[in-house]
Amino acid sequence: MLRVGGRSVTWVPPLLLLVAITVTDYNTTGEFRIISWIVLVPGIAAAICGVWTTALYAVLSIGAYTFVDNAWPHELQAGLPDFILVTTGGILSTLACAVRVRGERRALHMRDVTDTVRSTVLRPLPKDWGGLEHAGIYLTADAQARVGGDFYDIQPSPHGTRVLVGDVQGKGLGAVETASVLLGTFREAGFHEADLTVLADRLEARMVRHREYTTALGRADGDRFATAVLLGFPADRDDVVDAVVFGHEPPLAVGPGGVRILPLRGGLPLGFRDLSPGTPRTHRVPLAPDETLLMVTDGVTEARDADGRFYRLAEHVARALSADPRIAAPARLVALVRDGTLRHCRGHLADDTTAFAVRRTLAAGSEGHEGGRSPN
Incomplete structure (x- = not known):
C-alpha cells in the first residue's frame, strides 16, 4: 500500500x-x-x-x-x-x-x-493476427468483475480472416458462459467453413442449443440472446469485406476519406432466428485497404452524459480524424473511443464497454491460413 x-x-x-x-x-x-x-x-x-x-x-x-x-x-x-x-x-x-x-x-x-477466465474468453491476439492490424479495449461496468458478456476475436482461415464482435444480453457468469460458447464455435467453424453464411448459421444454432441446455438445467437465463457483427476478409480480395449483422450496430469505416457507417441491414440477434426463419444475409461492401473498421458495443452507443444525451461516436471520431488523420490507426482509434466514452459519462459506465478496431496489413494476403492447420 x-x-x-x-x-x-x-x-x-x-x-x-x-x-x-x-x-x-x-x-x-x-x-x-x-x-x-x-x-x-x-x-x-x-x-x-x-x-x-x-x-x-x-x-x-x-x-x-x-x-x-x-x-x-x-x-x-x-x-x-x-x-x-x-x-x-x-x-x-x-x-x-x-x-x-x-x-x-x-x-x-x-x-x-x-483474469484466467478473461484471457480464455478474450484470448490475447498476436500482432497482425490473420493479416489484420488490430486493437481492442474492454471495460466492465462493474470494476471488480473484470469480465462480462462482451466479446471479440479474430480467426484466420484458409478462406480469409474472420472477425467476431458481440454483446451477450445480461450480466454475470451466465453472460460470460454464453460468450465463451459463441467464441468456441467461432474459432472452430471460422477456420473450417468457407462460406460466411454457413458460419453465421453455426453461430445461431449454437446459441439455440446453449439456451436449450440452460433451460433444461432450470436456469433463469433461458431467454438469453446476443447481438454481434461477423466480418470476413476474403483471402483473394483486399478491397472488400463481407459482413453479417445480428442486431448489432454496424461498423464504422474510418480512413483518409472520413468516417462512414457501413450500409448493412441489421438482422435479428443470435437466438431469435425462429422469429424470421431463413438464411442470414451476407453483405459484401467496398473497403479501402487503408480504412479501419471500428466496432463497439452498447456500452459506448448508450453512454449518457449528465443531461441524458447519448454519446455521438461517429461525430466524435470524425472531429478527431479531421484534426489528426493518424487517429485512424486501430490502437489510437480505440483509445479515442475509450477516453471519449468515459469523459462523456463521467466514468459511470452503465454497461460493459468494448471497442475493437481492425485494418488490413500489407501482408494480409499471405497470412490467412495459419499454415493450413487448425489453431488451438
Whole structure:
C-alpha cells in the first residue's frame, strides 16, 4: 500500500504514532495522561501491515505502556484497567489483521481466477493476427468483475480472416458462459467453413442449443440472446469485406476519406432466428485497404452524459480524424473511443464497454491460413 523506492513502508505510520504518544505522555504533567491512546498503534498496524508486524506493535505498545506508566508516581499511574485495555486491543488487532490478510489473499486468488477466465474468453491476439492490424479495449461496468458478456476475436482461415464482435444480453457468469460458447464455435467453424453464411448459421444454432441446455438445467437465463457483427476478409480480395449483422450496430469505416457507417441491414440477434426463419444475409461492401473498421458495443452507443444525451461516436471520431488523420490507426482509434466514452459519462459506465478496431496489413494476403492447420 505504501512504498518508497519499491520498498514497503507501511510500518512507519504506526511507529511514528507509538513514538509520539510515548514521548508526549512522558513529557507532560500527570494530569494529562494519554498513554492509553497507545492502543491505537496496533489498530492502525492491523489496517495496513502484516500479521507479524501487527503482533510486534502489540508487544511494543504493551512494553511502552508499562515503561511510561511506571515512570510516574503511584497516584498518577493509569494502572491495571488501561493495561488490560492496551493488551486486549493488541490481541484483537492481531486477530483482525489475520482476518484481513486472509480476505486479501482470497480476493487476490479470485482476481487471478477471473483474469484466467478473461484471457480464455478474450484470448490475447498476436500482432497482425490473420493479416489484420488490430486493437481492442474492454471495460466492465462493474470494476471488480473484470469480465462480462462482451466479446471479440479474430480467426484466420484458409478462406480469409474472420472477425467476431458481440454483446451477450445480461450480466454475470451466465453472460460470460454464453460468450465463451459463441467464441468456441467461432474459432472452430471460422477456420473450417468457407462460406460466411454457413458460419453465421453455426453461430445461431449454437446459441439455440446453449439456451436449450440452460433451460433444461432450470436456469433463469433461458431467454438469453446476443447481438454481434461477423466480418470476413476474403483471402483473394483486399478491397472488400463481407459482413453479417445480428442486431448489432454496424461498423464504422474510418480512413483518409472520413468516417462512414457501413450500409448493412441489421438482422435479428443470435437466438431469435425462429422469429424470421431463413438464411442470414451476407453483405459484401467496398473497403479501402487503408480504412479501419471500428466496432463497439452498447456500452459506448448508450453512454449518457449528465443531461441524458447519448454519446455521438461517429461525430466524435470524425472531429478527431479531421484534426489528426493518424487517429485512424486501430490502437489510437480505440483509445479515442475509450477516453471519449468515459469523459462523456463521467466514468459511470452503465454497461460493459468494448471497442475493437481492425485494418488490413500489407501482408494480409499471405497470412490467412495459419499454415493450413487448425489453431488451438
